[in-house]
Structure formats: structure tokens, C-alpha cells
Amino acid sequence: MATMREVVFVDGVRTPFGRAGEKGMYAATRADDLAVKALQGLIERNPEVPLDRIDDVGIAATTQIGDQGMTIGRTVAILAGLPTTVPGFALDRMCAGAMTTVSFMGAAIGAGQYDLAVAGGVEHMGRHPIGEGADPNPRFVAEKLVDPQALNMGNTAERLHDRFPELTKERSDRFGMLSQHKVQAAYDRGDIQPDLVPVAYKSAEGWGLATEDEGRRPGTTMEALAALKTPFRPHGRVTAGTSSPLTDGATMSLLAGSDTAKELGLQAKMRLVSFAFAGVEPEVMGLGPVPATEKALKKAGLSINDIGLFELNEAFSVQVLSLLDHFKIADDDPRVNVWGGAIALGHPLAATGVRLMIQLARQFEQRPDVRYGVTAMCVGLGQGGTQIWENPHFDGKKGK
Numbered sequence: 001m002a003t004m005r006e007v008v009f010v011d012g013v014r015t016p017f018g019r020a021g022e023k024g025m026y027a028a029t030r031a032d033d034l035a036v037k038a039l040q041g042l043i044e045r046n047p048e049v050p051l052d053r054i055d056d057v058g059i060a061a062t063t064q065i066g067d068q069g070m071t072i073g074r075t076v077a078i079l080a081g082l083p084t085t086v087p088g089f090a091l092d093r094m095c096a097g098a099m100t101t102v103s104f105m106g107a108a109i110g111a112g113q114y115d116l117a118v119a120g121g122v123e124h125m126g127r128h129p130i131g132e133g134a135d136p137n138p139r140f141v142a143e144k145l146v147d148p149q150a151l152n153m154g155n156t157a158e159r160l161h162d163r164f165p166e167l168t169k170e171r172s173d174r175f176g177m178l179s180q181h182k183v184q185a186a187y188d189r190g191d192i193q194p195d196l197v198p199v200a201y202k203s204a205e206g207w208g209l210a211t212e213d214e215g216r217r218p219g220t221t222m223e224a225l226a227a228l229k230t231p232f233r234p235h236g237r238v239t240a241g242t243s244s245p246l247t248d249g250a251t252m253s254l255l256a257g258s259d260t261a262k263e264l265g266l267q268a269k270m271r272l273v274s275f276a277f278a279g280v281e282p283e284v285m286g287l288g289p290v291p292a293t294e295k296a297l298k299k300a301g302l303s304i305n306d307i308g309l310f311e312l313n314e315a316f317s318v319q320v321l322s323l324l325d326h327f328k329i330a331d332d333d334p335r336v337n338v339w340g341g342a343i344a345l346g347h348p349l350a351a352t353g354v355r356l357m358i359q360l361a362r363q364f365e366q367r368p369d370v371r372y373g374v375t376a377m378c379v380g381l382g383q384g385g386t387q388i389w390e391n392p393h394f395d396g397k398k399g400k
């Protein structure tokens with residue numbers, strides 16, 4: 001990125017992700033309270049940060065009504081106890097909300113306008129089902145601008161299977177199963193837990209404490225996946241086992257100019273190298289990260305072979321596989337989603353971008369042999385977003 005100043009990801013935390021719906025652990029918890037918990041967790045973990053020096057708080061949500069409305073960046077900043085002098089805003093780019101907020105805060109820091117910024121996202125898909133209150137312009141259909149089917153994300157995933165016959169159901173199922181296994185292995189090693197902020201919640205049974213992601217299915221087998229219904233199309237290929245589940249959760253991150261981080265004694269976990277967003281046909285929205293990644297690599301002056309770790313959002317197995325095929329990367333490449341992904345952890349739409357960054361940052365710490373990593377995701381209505389990050393722990397000796 002042609003910035004005049006280095007931008008660093010100082011830290012990121014998130015709530016454990018809950019299954020959306022009546023039986024989910026956050027069924028009776030407000031969306032804004034999830035975001036408040038995440039922001040408080042971030043502040044508590046970084047006591048060196050003078051709160052009055054935070055230049056802005058940007059929080060993304062896709063459905064900005066009710067407890068996700070009212071300019072949620074501002075409301076959550078006040079509720080979390082930030083000084084009233086710290087402003088806040090809300091942003092929407094559907095699934096890439098938090099990724100966009102981080103990118104734009106990064107740009108503001110890079111351009112010298114901000115020194116410290118909080119960027120995150122929240123989506124309570126139980127309280128705010130996808131498409132709640134949406135009123136698509138009739139011109140979309142009347143003028144055939146967008147196929148009505150493209151408004152349902154599962155249909156766009158089926159379309160990818162249609163377009164690329166080599167992306168078989170068997171490959172999608174295997175990718176979904178491995179995501180479940182990798183997430184559980186990461187939990188067993190204790191890799192995921194350090195960045196989770198526990199959340200107290202109330203249910204019919206009384207009070208509980210959320211400390212882990214709720215939707216995991218570590219026992220997933222190929223046989224069980226083969227038997228699942230295809231909810232988006234009769235005799236289709238996309239199932240609940242190869243889709244990100246409906247999820248409630250919030251994420252929060254702290255970004256800084258590298259000079260400000262140094263001044264305050266904050267350790268950088270990642271350096272932002274470049275970011276890009278791109279559009280594709282809405283009917284195959286899952287392909288969005290392909291042109292976004294090409295663009296971000298070009299801006300960074302890097303090639304795909306320079307990337308040592310990928311955190312790709314698993315909106316659907318098939319959509320990640322379409323990117324891997326494009327770049328000629330194997331389905332089970334050890335650089336890709338090393339700790340699993342959204343199929344097992346959940347995908348609270350606008351919150352997910354920072355979840356990808358949290359995992360990449362932790363992996364950077366463990367992998368000084370890796371210099372560059374990518375976070376990327378697809379976005380409804382045919383978009384993709386990609387960021388390239390540099391590992392400050394890179395020891396320069398070997399690897400990428």
C-alpha cells in the first residue's frame with residue numbers, strides 16, 4: 001500500500017460465537033451487548049492504551065436496525081465506557097463489514113489522520129435474520145440487473161458447483177469435514193481460546209458463561225455429510241455441513257500507526273501491507289475473493305507464492321475451493337485455514353473479518369518462518385475483500 005506511514009494490527013478479540021436461533025446461547029442477549037463485551041475485553045487486555053487517544057470506533061453490522069442500529073460504533077463506545085470525546089460510526093458491506101472497517105481505519109492511519117482506532121463488527125443472526133427489513137429495488141428484477149436467486153447466498157454457492165463441475169460435492173464435503181476437525185484440533189491445543197472474551201448469558205436454565213464457540217461438530221464424518229439435505233436446491237450439492245451456519249457474535253480490533261504503537265509500548269501483531277475489494281457477478285458471489293486477491297497482491301507487489309498463510313472465510317466450502325483452484329492451491333494445502341474456519345466456528349456476517357485477522361495474527365506468532373499472510377472473504381451481491389499482512393515475527397531465515 002502506498003502509505004506514508006506503517007499501519008499495525010495491535011490486537012484483536014472476539015466473543016465466543018453462538019448458534020443463532022431460539023436454542024442458541026445468545027438468544028436472549030442483545031447484539032450491542034455482545035459488541036460491548038468484545039470492546040471491553042480489548043480495552044482490558046491493552047491497559048497501556050490511553051482511551052482518550054482513540055481517534056474513532058468503527059463497528060460494522062449488516063442489519064442496522066434495533067439493537068444493531070443507532071450508529072452502533074458510537075453506542076457501543078459509550079456503553080463500553082470509552083470517554084465521550086471518542087467518536088464512533090457504523091458501516092455495512094455485508095459479510096466484509098469488519099474487514100472494510102479495518103481497511104478504512106488502516107487507510108486513515110496510513111494517511112496520518114488517525115493514530116489509534118478500534119474496528120470491529122457484530123451480527124446477531126438470531127435477532128436479525130439475513131435480509132430482515134430488506135426492500136430490493138424492483139429494477140433489479142425488472143431490468144434483469146440481478147437474478148432474484150442471487151439474493152440467496154446458498155443459491156450462489158450452488159451456481160459455483162454448476163459453473164465448475166470439477167468442484168464436486170465430495171470435495172466440498174471433505175473441505176467441510178476437515179474444517180470441523182481442524183477447529184477441534186486448534187481448540188485441543190488451546191490456540192483459539194486466548195482471544196475469546198467470556199460472555200455471561202441468560203437462558204431458560206438460568207445464567208451461563210460462554211467460553212467456546214457453540215456450533216462446532218468435531219465428530220463430522222463424510223458418511224454423515226453425504227446424507228444431509230440440500231436446502232437450497234432439490235438434489236443440490238450444498239448442505240448445512242458445507243455452509244457457514246447462522247451465528248451470533250462480535251469481534252473487535254485495535255489498529256495503530258507503528259510510531260504510535262512504539263510510543264505507547266504496544267506490540268504489533270501484524271502489519272497491513274495492502275487491501276482491495278472487487279466485484280463479480282452477484283450470481284456467483286463466492287468468486288469475489290479471486291479478483292480482490294489479485295488486486296491486493298498487485299498493489300503489494302507480491303505473487304500468490306509469497307503468501308505463507310491464508311485465512312479464507314468459509315461462507316461455503318465450494319466458494320473457498322473456487323479460489324484455491326484459481327490459484328492452483330490444493331484443497332488440503334497446509335497454508336490454508338490451518339485452524340479451520342467458519343463452517344465450524346460460525347460466520348456472524350459483519351463480524352467475521354476480524355475473526356480471520358485474529359487467527360492469522362496468532363499463527364504469525366507461532367510461525368516466524370512465514371512473512372506474508374492473507375485474509376479474504378466473499379460478500380453478498382457479488383463482491384470480495386482481501387488484505388495482505390506482514391508478520392513482524394518473521395525471522396527472515398527460511399520460508400515465505
Ligand SMILES: CC(C)(COP(=O)(O)OP(=O)(O)OC[C@H]1O[C@@H](n2cnc3c(N)ncnc32)[C@H](O)[C@@H]1OP(=O)(O)O)[C@@H](O)C(=O)NCCC(=O)NCCS
Nearest residue numbers: 095153154217220224228231239240241243244245246315
Ligand atoms: C445451510 C443452512 C440453511 C442450514 O440451516 P439449518 O437447517 O438451520 O442448520 P442445522 O444446523 O439445523 O443443520 C441441518 C441438519 O444438518 C445436520 N448437520 C449440520 N452440520 C452437520 C455436520 N457437520 N455433520 C453432521 N450433520 C450436520 C444438523 O444436525 C441438522 O440435522 P437435523 O435436521 O437432523 O436436525 C444455514 O446454516 C444457512 O443458511 N447457512 C448459510 C448462511 C449464509 O448464507 N451466510 C452468508 C454467507 S455469504
